[in-house]
Amino acid sequence: MNDSIELENSYAVIIGTSEYASLPQLPAVANNVERLRELLLDDYLCGIPSANCAVVHNPTDNSQMLDPVRDAAAKAKDTLFVYFAGHGQIHSTGNQFYLTLVGSDGISMYKSTAYNYLREELKQSRAKRCIVILDCCYSGRALGEMGGNDSIARLANSAAVTGTYLIASAAENSTSLAKPGEKYTVFTGELIDIIQGGIPGGPSMLTMETIFSHVRTSLQEKNLPIPERRDGRLSSEILLFRNRAVNDPPGDIRYGAIPGYEEGALFGSRRELHEAKIHRPLQAGICGTAERGGAESVVVSGGYRDDKDYGNLIFYTGHGGRDPNTGKQVRDQSLEDPGNAALVENIMSGLPVRVVRGARGNPEFAPMAGYSYDGLYFVTDYWTQPSTDGPIVFQFLLEKASRSRQHLEKDIATQSSHGRIIRKNIGRYADTRNAITIKRLYNYSCQVCDERLEIAGGPRIVSVVYIRKLELPHRGSDTKENMLCLCPNHCELFNYGAIIIDDGYKVINQSDGEVVGDLTVKHQIDLANIRYHREHYRLGSRDSSS
Template sequence: MLPDSISSRAVLIGTSKYDRLPELPGVEGNIRSLSTLLQDRDLCGLPPEHCVAVLNPETPSEMVDPIAEAAEEAKDVLFVYFAGHGLPHSTGNSLYLGCVGSDRKRMYRSVAYDHIRDELRESSAKRIIVVLDCCYSGRALNTMSSADDATESLAESAAVYGTYLMASTAENKTAAAGSEFTVFTGQLIDLIDQGIEGEGEFLTVDAIFDATRVALEEQGFPTPLRREKGYGADLAIFRNRAYFPSKKNVPNYGRILKQEGSQWFPDRRSLHDLRVHRPLQAGICGTADNGGAESIVVSGGYKDDEDYGDVIIYTGHGGRDPNTKQQVEDQKLTDTGNAALIQSVLTGMPVRVIRGAGGRPEHSPTTGYSYDGLFVVKQYWMTPSLDGPRVLKFRLEKLSDSTEGASPHHLSRPLTSGLWAQVAPGEYTDRLLEERVKRIYSHACQVCDETLEIPAGLRFASVVHIKSIELPHRGPDIAENMLCLCSNHRDLFVYGALIIDDDLTVIDQRDDEEMGVLTVKHEIDPTFIKYHREHHRVKVSRF
C-alpha cells in the first residue's frame, strides 16, 4: 500500500543559482518534475499542500525550516530531497548543503546536514526517505563536481536510523548547465514516470534505486549509493505504470494520459492501446463489480443523448434494433454497462469521457475521437425515448479541477477531485480505499448487518472515519480508522448517539442500551474507538 497521503509529507529543496559557486540549471527541472510525480494521483497522490518545493533558498533557515515543519507534521512517511552543491568541511567529513549565498571559505552560509539529521531524528514519521543529489566540491563551471574523497563517507554521515538514504555519486560529471535534469535525478524521474517492467503494482524504494543504479552503470556513469538504517527498503512509494497484470481487463480509474486537457485520437484502436477506453466497440467500459464505469464514448450513437459541454445527459445501453438503430425495447438496469454507470453514482468514482466525430458539433472533433477529461455520474433515471420505449439517462458533470468556463446553471453543486473526495479544506479521503472496506462487508452495516439495495440489485453503504480526519481531530485516512455503516447508523455514529466499548459492544446513548457486538472483518485500531467514545460519551459511569 502507498503512503497515507494525509499523514505523509514531502519537502523538495533545490539550489540552482549561486553567488559564489557554479550554477546548476538542471536542478530546477528536478524540483518541478518530482513535485508533479509526487502529486500525481495515479502515482503517489500527495495533496499539493503536503508537498513543499523550495527553490534557491537564500539562507540556511529557508532550507531547514520547511524540513522541520514537515518532520513535525508527518506521521506516516516523510520524504526529503535536496539537489545542488554539497560541500565538505575542511576539518572533517561533515556534509554541508549549498544555499544561494554559500561560500567555501564561510561554511556558516551553508546548511550542515547534521542540523537536518537532528530534525529527522525528532520526527514521529514511521518511515523517512532522504534523497541527496549533490556534490561536495566544484571542478568546472556548470558541472556538478567531484572530489577525491569517496561518496561512501557522505552516505554514512547522512544516515539516520529509520531512514532510507539515496546519495548520488560525487562524480556526477554530466549534470551540465542547460540540461533538463541532473543525471541522477533525471534517471529517477524517468523510471518513476515510465514505470519499471518486471516489478509489481507498486514501486518500492529499493526497486527504484536498483533500477537507477543499473541504468547509470550501463550508461557509464558512476554508481550511486544507498543506506538503510533499520527500515524502509520495501516501502512502496509509487504505483508502477509498467505493471500490467495477466488479467487483461483490469479496471483503471481516473486520468490515464500524462498531459492535461483535450487530446485527439484517430480511431478506437489508439484509445484502446493507451487504455483510455479499452473496448473497441462498446460505448461503456467497466463493470459494477469492479467499482463502476471507467470511461464512456459520446459519439451520437443514441439520439437521446444531450451534450452541453460541461454536463452530459448520456443514454444507457441496449434496446436498439441493430439495423435501423431505432429504440425498440426498454433498456434494462441490469445491462453490464448500465449497471456500471449506476454503480458510479454510488461510488463517485471519476469517468473518462471521450467524444467522437458523430456527436454534437460544438463539443466534438471533426474526425476521430477526443479525450475530454474526467466527469462524475451524479444521478440516473428512466424516461420514454424519442422512439417510445424507455431508456436510462445518466447526468455526468465535469470535475471542478477541469471546469474552467463551465456553465454554472448546469452544475448541481461544486465538485471535488475524482479519486479523492475533499471533506474539508485541506482534508481528503481516498474513495478507492473506502470501496475496498465496503466490499469486505458486502456493503452490510457493521452495526445492524443490514444491506441497502436499489432496483438494479446494487448495494450501497457509507464509510465513516472513527476518529474524524477533519480539524482538530486529524485522524488518518486508513482502513484501520474506518467503519462500513448504513445511512442511519452512519449519522448516529458521527453525531455521537452511538459509541463503541473496548469489547466492541455498540452502545446507544439515547437510552443507554447495548445494541450488540460490532461486526468486524478487518483490522480496526482500538485507539480510534477509544478516541471517538471519549469525545462523545454522555454517561461516564459506564466506562
C-alpha cells in the first residue's frame, strides 16, 4: 500500500464523456475511466479507498459533472486527484476552455461545462496537493479524431490553478488522440502503461513528474502531440503510485544480437523493446554505462536535431542539454553524462551496439510506426561540434557491422593516390609510405612524451595517426602534414580528444586544462588540422541534464 500519502484523506474524481448526441463518439474514454479507477484502487500501486474514488461517466449537465468534484474537494485534506477525458472546446471569441457533456454540440458553448467552474471548486479545496489530468482537445473532429488548431500551451495556461500539478494532453493540427479501434486514447494509454507496468530501474515510488516525463518521451518518439504540464507553486515530486517494476531483477548486460530477433523486427512500444531485451530503458536513448562495459543499444528516433541517418552510417548525437518541451539544445553536452561516456567506451572496447530506429527518424530508414531493430553497429569515432541551436553536442559515428563478419574489429583496405592505406583498427589509419617516413624521422619515439617502446628482439611500438581523420565527416588529407608519431598511450588519448594541441604546439590535458608539455616537432604540421582536432574535441560544460 502507498504510505507516502494519507489515503483516508485523499480523494479522486474520474470523469469521462464517451457518448455524445452530436459530437463523434469516443468509446476509448469509457475504457480510460474504468482502468484508471482500477489502478487508483489497486492496493499495491496506490490504494485509495473505494469510497473515496468517484466515477462520473457521461455527465449530462454541470451538476452531474461538478457535484462529485465539490464533494471530494471539501473532504480531501491530503491529495485530490481529478481526471477528465472527452472532447474539449475553446470558445471561438476568447480563451475560455470547456469540458464537453453528452449534449454538447461544438457550437453552443452553454451546452458544455466551463473549466472555470471546475477551477473554482479546486480553489476551495483544503487538500495539500491537487493533481489534474486533462485528456481532451479543443473541438471534436469526425472519424474518431480528437483535435484542434490551438497550441497545447494555451490549454495548460487556461486550465492552470495555483497549487495544482496539471497535465494537459496535446491535440494539435490534425493529429488523432483517439484512434478508432484502440482500447484507450493515445495519451491515457501511455499513462496507463507506465502506471501498471512500472519503470525498470526506477525508484520504489514514482513521482508525477517521472510519470509525465516518460509519457511525454514515448509520445514524442512516436511523432504524436506532446503533452504539457504546469506546476503551480507545488513540488513536482508528488508520490502517488508505487513502481511495479522496482522488484524486477536487474537486466543482464547483453551485447550483440538478441537470440530470436532478426534485423527488421518491429515493436509497437518502448515496453515491448524492454521485454525483448533489445533496448531496456523505457525513456533513455542510450542503454548502458562506461562502468558496466559501454552502451548496449541506442535508439535513433529524431529526438535530437543534429542526428543524421544514412543507413549504414549514422551520426548519432549524444545525450544532454536539450529542452524537453521544445526539443531545442539549450546547454553544452558533457562526457560526464553516463550515456556519452558509455559510447566512448564502445570505441575503445570495440563492442557493437544494437540500433533501434523510431518512427520519427529519417523516413528512408525508419519504420512507419513504432520501432524497428536494425542490427549491430560499431561506434568508431566521436567529436564535438556546435549544434543546430548553438550549444556544443557530441557526435558519434556508428558504422553498420558486416553481415558476414560481425567481429569486434574490422580490417578495411582501400587505395589512395599515395599508396595503400590500412585501417589498423577502429578509428586509426596509417599510410604505409608516409608513416614509415614519419616513424624514422622521430626514431620511433613519441612526439608527446619522447618515449620509445621496444619489445625483446628489436620491434619498436609506435603509431602514426592522422590529426584530421580521413573518413567522413572529417575528410582529412593523406599527407605527412596531417600526421603525428605517438606512443600507444598518447595515440589513444589524442584519438579520443583527451589531449589537444594549441597553436604553440603545447599539449593540453582536457580533463584539467593543464599543459602536459611541448610537442616535439621535426616535420611541417598543418596548423589548420591541429585547430580542427582541437575544435572537434572541445568538451562542453559539466551540465548534462535533460
